[in-house]
Amino acid sequence: MNRSVDVAIVGAGPAGICAAIETARRGARVLVIDENHTPGGQLFKQIHKFFGSARHRAGVRGIEIGRELVDSAVKAGAEFLTDSAALGVFPGPRLAVNVGNEEAIAVSAKRILLATGATENAVSFPGWTLPGVMGAGAAQTMLNVNRVLPGNRILMIGSGNVGLVVSYQLLQGGAAVLAVIEAAPRVGGYAVHANKIARAGVEILTSHVVTEARGVDRVTSAQVAKVDDRWTPIKGTEREFEVDAICIATGLNAMTELARMAGCRIVHLRELGGYTPWHDRRMCTSLPEIYVAGDAAGVEEASSAMEKGRIAGISILEDLGFIAPCDAQTERDDLWKSLEALRQGPFGNTVRRGYDRLFGDESRCSSCTSAHRGEDFMVGSAPRKAPGYPSDTRLAKGPVAVIECTQEIPCNPCESACARHAITVGDPITSLPRLDEDKCNGCGRCIAYCSGLAIITIDAAYSDTEALMGFPYEFLPCPNKGDEVSLVDRLGKPIARGRVMRVTKPMDGTRVVYAVAPKELIHDIRGIKWQAGGESQ
Amino acid sequence: MRVPDHPILGSAPAAEKVVIEVDGRKIEAIRGEPIAAALMANGILVNRYTAKRREPRGVFCGIGRCTDCMMIVNGIPNTRTCITAVEEGMVIQTQRGKGDVR
Numbered sequence: 217m218n219r220s221v222d223v224a225i226v227g228a229g230p231a232g233i234c235a236a237i238e239t240a241r242r243g244a245r246v247l248v249i250d251e252n253h254t255p256g257g258q259l260f261k262q263i264h265k266f267f268g269s270a271r272h273r274a275g276v277r278g279i280e281i282g283r284e285l286v287d288s289a290v291k292a293g294a295e296f297l298t299d300s301a302a303l304g305v306f307p308g309p310r311l312a313v314n315v316g317n318e319e320a321i322a323v324s325a326k327r328i329l330l331a332t333g334a335t336e337n338a339v340s341f342p343g344w345t346l347p348g349v350m351g352a353g354a355a356q357t358m359l360n361v362n363r364v365l366p367g368n369r370i371l372m373i374g375s376g377n378v379g380l381v382v383s384y385q386l387l388q389g390g391a392a393v394l395a396v397i398e399a400a401p402r403v404g405g406y407a408v409h410a411n412k413i414a415r416a417g418v419e420i421l422t423s424h425v426v427t428e429a430r431g432v433d434r435v436t437s438a439q440v441a442k443v444d445d446r447w448t449p450i451k452g453t454e455r456e457f458e459v460d461a462i463c464i465a466t467g468l469n470a471m472t473e474l475a476r477m478a479g480c481r482i483v484h485l486r487e488l489g490g491y492t493p494w495h496d497r498r499m500c501t502s503l504p505e506i507y508v509a510g511d512a513a514g515v516e517e518a519s520s521a522m523e524k525g526r527i528a529g530i531s532i533l534e535d536l537g538f539i540a541p542c543d544a545q546t547e548r549d550d551l552w553k554s555l556e557a558l559r560q561g562p563f564g565n566t567v568r569r570g571y572d573r574l575f576g577d578e579s580r581c582s583s584c585t586s587a588h589r590g591e592d593f594m595v596g597s598a599p600r601k602a603p604g605y606p607s608d609t610r611l612a613k614g615p616v617a618v619i620e621c622t623q624e625i626p627c628n629p630c631e632s633a634c635a636r637h638a639i640t641v642g643d644p645i646t647s648l649p650r651l652d653e654d655k656c657n658g659c660g661r662c663i664a665y666c667s668g669l670a671i672i673t674i675d676a677a678y679s680d681t682e683a684l685m686g687f688p689y690e691f692l693p694c695p696n697k698g699d700e701v702s703l704v705d706r707l708g709k710p711i712a713r714g715r716v717m718r719v720t721k722p723m724d725g726t727r728v729v730y731a732v733a734p735k736e737l738i739h740d741i742r743g744i745k746w747q748a749g750g751e752s753q
Numbered sequence: 754m755r756v757p758d759h760p761i762l763g764s765a766p767a768a769e770k771v772v773i774e775v776d777g778r779k780i781e782a783i784r785g786e787p788i789a790a791a792l793m794a795n796g797i798l799v800n801r802y803t804a805k806r807r808e809p810r811g812v813f814c815g816i817g818r819c820t821d822c823m824m825i826v827n828g829i830p831n832t833r834t835c836i837t838a839v840e841e842g843m844v845i846q847t848q849r850g851k852g853d854v855r
Contacts, residue, residue: 251817253785253838258816263761277761335818345821347798347811354815354835362790363765365754366812389756433809434798471818692760725761 229257231510367461408668487570615658
């Protein structure tokens with residue numbers, strides 16, 4: 217049966233749902249179309265805690281945010297049409313929709329919002345089409361949504377945040393991640409994400425590529441080689457890995473099919489993933505009736521997708537007369553401020569440059585050319601000079617937090633986690649967390665709030681020879697009081713044995729394991745390794 | 754391999770087990786899960802063979818974009834198994850080539 221609505225939204229991911237909430241709660245008739253069985257887009261596979269500020273739902277896991285957003289949209293009165301693929305956009309504007317693979321309908325709308333998201337890039341090498349070689353997102357879906365482990369011995373290609381986060385999640389699912397292979401000379405994603413997997417013993421091989429995947433009906437091995445500064449494999453550096461899966465995390469690109477079909481102007485912006493529908497700051501494309509939001513309007517991440525969806529929603533309401541232009545502008549300005557906060561800092565450079573080019577603000581680009589990503593981050597290095605690292609004098613006095621956060625990333629849940637206000641991030645939210653070591657009593661509350669799991673506690677006054685250290689722990693099985701565990705350094709190398717004294721109840725999935733450690737190693741021990749049966753790996 | 758316990762997601766919710774047939778072999782699956790997930794959980798990775806070079810293909814994108822996981826489901830070829838839900842008694846075949854559409 218054909219439908220007629222005020223707003224038709226294609227894509228029920230973070231951008232589409234946020235636009236639906238904004239428009240439906242102010243009285244517009246909203247239909248959200250998605251080809252998946254349930255709304256939420258890719259949020260349901262994002263089981264890690266988000267970055268950003270409280271406004272961006274920092275510290276909350278993506279899966280939780282997905283549930284909340286869908287609830288709000290339904291409460292606001294938005295209607296969802298799932299199991300339904302939008303096949304095309306036609307003048308009117310109208311959408312052709314394949315409902316449940318049974319019926320084709322036309323949806324007429326006053327405004328159409330394309331929030332179709334992005335798709336993963338592939339890299340090709342001999343053998344890349346073998347079963348077992350898959351996108352990191354596919355592996356993440358299999359594991360976190362369908363609860364099926366895509367492999368037991370996995371190689372990850374790409375050290376951007378997706379590659380690092382999915383590697384960690386594969387470990388949480390029980391797989392062995394043998395290495396992360398990165399062609400560039402340095403890690404692409406956040407240091408805190410890299411450190412999490414490094415502590416778990418995953419090797420990050422920078423300046424390396426996979427030269428070949430081998431196998432008959434499925435991948436069984438991979439050859440990896442070091443590359444020179446022109447990314448050419450160096451003979452004699454080849455290494456063989458026995459694997460049953462290879463995951464590819466080499467970026468994403470916007471899904472532009474519907475925008476192209478509608479006749480929207482498409483521009484190429486390398487910084488935003490490639491071809492992207494041109495749009496203005498209102499999220500309106502070159503066609504006044506078609507809007508775009510989320511990754512479909514330039515690849516970023518879920519937090520920015522939500523803000524872009526809200527901006528599009530406000531603009532559509534303005535077009536349709538639901539809100540006055542001046543009010544719409546005020547709301548948009550506020551949302552833009554929030555969006556720009558997420559794009560601050562060195563990791564936002566590329567995206568900022570992309571949008572400056574899109575909006576014709578090329579003059580601003582000069583301000584963001586220096587790609588400084590914090591003090592020459594090396595996986596495994598000890599950030600003794602970081603403003604969150606307490607002094608030796610303070611460490612000697614008793615329990616205190618140690619914050620190993622060394623890059624200007626947009627994130628501040630640690631600040632509000634501390635009841636004693638001992639941690640300050642301030643404005644901008646990319647500032648490094650500063651520890652007021654006199655206010656901090658080492659209670660450890662901040663440990664589970666840190667989305668990057670970059671905080672531990674140390675009580676160096678525990679005894680004459682021992683310190684009590686508290687570590688975040690998100691694996692199964694979890695050790696119990698009295699168990700003996702391996703204490704590992706920042707690269708996951710066991711350097712001492714320790715006894716577990718206390719394990720906290722999980723705070724949103726994160727436990728804190730307190731273990732006794734040799735006092736002379738407090739600057740080196742950064743995690744624990746434990747296997748059921750008391751035997752450490 | 755299925756993941757019954759997970760540090761963040763907890764224990765797997767109670768699921769309705771059903772039996773599906775893959776190339777004549779009966780396997781256990783969970784109603785509503787993508788066919789591709791059921792196959793992967795049973796160690797089946799090849800979904801089809803390409804038309805020209807007869808090369809094996811398996812799940813690549815997992816979100817219905819790439820078409821690598823297409824199989825013949827209840828007689829219908831080119832079915833994207835990563836976004837098609839399992840139903841009791843489904844008959845699934847490895848697809849060779851393009852599949853006959855009548």
